[in-house]
Amino acid sequence: MSGAIDDWLDQLCEGVADAATNEQFQQWLDVMSRFHEYSTQNQLLIALQNPDATRVAGFNTWREEFDRTVQKGEQAIWIWAPIMAKQCPACGNSPSYCERSACEGTDVPTDEWERGVVAFKPVPVFDVSQTEGEPLPEVDMAASGDASTFAPALEAVAQGRGYDYSLVPEAEWMHGSAKGVCAPMSNPPVIEILECGNTADQTRTAIHEFAHAELHAERSDDELSTTEVEAEAVAYVVAQHFGLDASNSALYVAAWSGEAVDTIDERLGRIRRTARELIEAVRSHVTLEEEPASSR
Numbered sequence: 001m002s003g004a005i006d007d008w009l010d011q012l013c014e015g016v017a018d019a020a021t022n023e024q025f026q027q028w029l030d031v032m033s034r035f036h037e038y039s040t041q042n043q044l045l046i047a048l049q050n051p052d053a054t055r056v057a058g059f060n061t062w063r064e065e066f067d068r069t070v071q072k073g074e075q076a077i078w079i080w081a082p083i084m085a086k087q088c089p090a091c092g093n094s095p096s097y098c099e100r101s102a103c104e105g106t107d108v109p110t111d112e113w114e115r116g117v118v119a120f121k122p123v124p125v126f127d128v129s130q131t132e133g134e135p136l137p138e139v140d141m142a143a144s145g146d147a148s149t150f151a152p153a154l155e156a157v158a159q160g161r162g163y164d165y166s167l168v169p170e171a172e173w174m175h176g177s178a179k180g181v182c183a184p185m186s187n188p189p190v191i192e193i194l195e196c197g198n199t200a201d202q203t204r205t206a207i208h209e210f211a212h213a214e215l216h217a218e219r220s221d222d223e224l225s226t227t228e229v230e231a232e233a234v235a236y237v238v239a240q241h242f243g244l245d246a247s248n249s250a251l252y253v254a255a256w257s258g259e260a261v262d263t264i265d266e267r268l269g270r271i272r273r274t275a276r277e278l279i280e281a282v283r284s285h286v287t288l289e290e291e292p293a294s295s296r
Contacts, residue, residue, distance in 0.1 A: 001276060001279070002272065002276070004241070005237050005272050005275055005276065006272070008236065008237050008240045008241075009233060009236075009237065009264060009268065009271065009272075012233060012236050012237075012249060012250055012253065012264065013261045013264055013265075014250075015247065015249075015250025015251075015253075015254075016250045016253050016254045016260045016261050016264075017261060018250070019250055019251050019254035020254065022251075024137060024139065025139055025251060025254070027137045028137040028138065028139045029255060031066070031136055031137055032255075034061075034065055034066075035055055035056075035057065036057075038056075038079065038176065039080075041080065042079040042080060043174060043175060043176045044174055045077070045078065045079050045080070046077055046079065046125075046176065047173065047174045047176070049077045049078065050077050050127055051170075051171060051173075052127070052129065053077065053127035053129070053176075054127065054128060054129075054176075054177050055127065055128040055136070055177065056077060056079075056125040056126060056127050056128075057125055057126065058123065058124065058125050058126075059124065059126065062126065062131050062133075066131075066133070066134065066136065067133050067134040068128070068131040068132060068133030068134060069131060069132060069133055070126045070130055070131050071130055071131060071132055074126060074130040076124030076125065076126060077124065077125050077126065077127065078122050078123070078124055078125075079122070079123060079125055080120040080121070080122060080123075081120065081121055081122075081123040082117040082119075082120055083117065083118055083119040083120060083121055084115050084116065084117060084118070085115060085116075085118045086110065086113040086114070086115055086116075087113055087114060087115065087116035087117075087118055088103060088105075088106060088113060089105075089106045089108055089113065089114075090103055090104075090105025090106040091103040091105060092116070092118070093118060094118040094119075095110050095113070097118070139248075139251055140248060141248040141249075141251050141252050142198055142200075142201040142248065143198070143200045143201040143203070143204035143239055143244050143245060143246040143248070143249075144198070144200050144201070144244070144245045145200045145239075145243055145244035145245050146200070146243065146244075147199045147200045147202070147203040147242075147244060148199070149286055150203055150242045150243075150244070150282065150286070151199055151202070151203045151206070152285075153282045153283075153285035153286045154203060154206055154207065154210065154282055155167075155206075156285045157210075157278070157281045157282055157285060158191060158206075158210060158213075160281075162188045163188055163189050163190070163191055163210075163213055164186070164188050164189065164190045164191065165191045165193075165206075166191070166192055166193070167193050167194075167195045167202075168192050168193065168194055168195060169195050170194060170195060170196070173194050175192070175194070178194070179193070179194050179196070179201070179202075179205040180192065180193045180194060180205040180206065180208060180209045181209065182209040182210075182212040182213055182216075184212050184213045184215075184216045184217045185217055185218070189213040189217070191206070191209045191210065191213060192209075193205055193206045193209065200239075200244050200245075203239070203244065204235050204239045204244060204246050204249070205235075207234065207235040207238045207239060207278065208231045208232055208234070208235040209231070210278065211230065211231040211234035211235060211274055211278070212227065212231050214274050214277075214278070215227070215230055215231070215234075215270060215274055216230075216231070225256045225263075226263050226267070228253075228256045229253050229256055229260050229263040229264060229267075230263070230267050230270060230271055230274075232249050232252050232253050232256075233249075233253065233264050233267075233271045233275075234271055234274050234275045234278065235249060236249040236250075236253075237271070237272075237275040237279075238275050238278050238279055238282070241275075241279050242279075242282070
């Protein structure tokens with residue numbers, strides 16, 4: 001099995017390198033980089049007001065950065081935006097609020113205060129479906145294939161390890177455009193997967209989040225890109241073993257890090273070990289007749 005895993009990882013690295021020369025993919029990266037990542041609170045506000053929203057931006061942002069205009073009569077989605085100002089090192093308020101308070105906790109001159117978040121204000125944003133104009137570039141990263149036996153086996157493995165694993169209907173999904181989420185530091189780790197019409201891609205996402213639960217209980221925010229590369233490399237290998245076409249994982253990996261291939265090489269042992277363990281665990285829940293012939 002080790003030889004096959006190394007071959008699949010070599011194929012993944014080749015695909016990542018090819019993505020760097022794919023003009024359409026680079027255009028997609030450029031556009032996606034201009035969308036903000038919203039806090040959990042704002043994601044919840046967006047989901048409550050417009051459950052079908054996928055990409056949101058302000059009125060002027062749509063017009064000036066994407067050559068799209070908000071259609072007449074559309075109702076805004078309201079979220080909280082931070083107000084940035086010089087911030088008192090002691091009380092955290094802006095200069096005007098600090099002066100009106102009883103704060104006497106700093107001798108640092110006001111002109112030396114650093115800028116920070118001092119308050120929040122409501123701002124309107126609109127989903128792409130509420131706009132018209134130049135189309136946004138699209139890249140298909142979905143997996144394909146028959147996951148009818150693999151998907152329930154993977155769920156059984158997650159439950160057997162005590163993970164809080166659930167498939168969430170689209171109408172109840174609270175995590176924006178993400179297909180899956182994992183809280184590996186929770187006790188037990190929480191894995192939520194968005195239910196969709198593509199069971200193969202849904203299952204590839206589940207493997208990805210499962211890998212986070214196995215590998216990244218102590219990850220930090222500055223390691224996010226490398227942990228995503230690790231998780232997707234595991235997802236690619238396991239999906240390949242069970243006969244799913246996850247070739248577009250290369251685009252996912254390339255989107256996360258300009259050094260994605262080096263990340264795979266540096267962490268090959270962790271990726272290989274996690275993929276092997278997950279494959280063996282899933283196989284224990286699948287009979288030989290059910291398992292794809294290509295994976296035996």
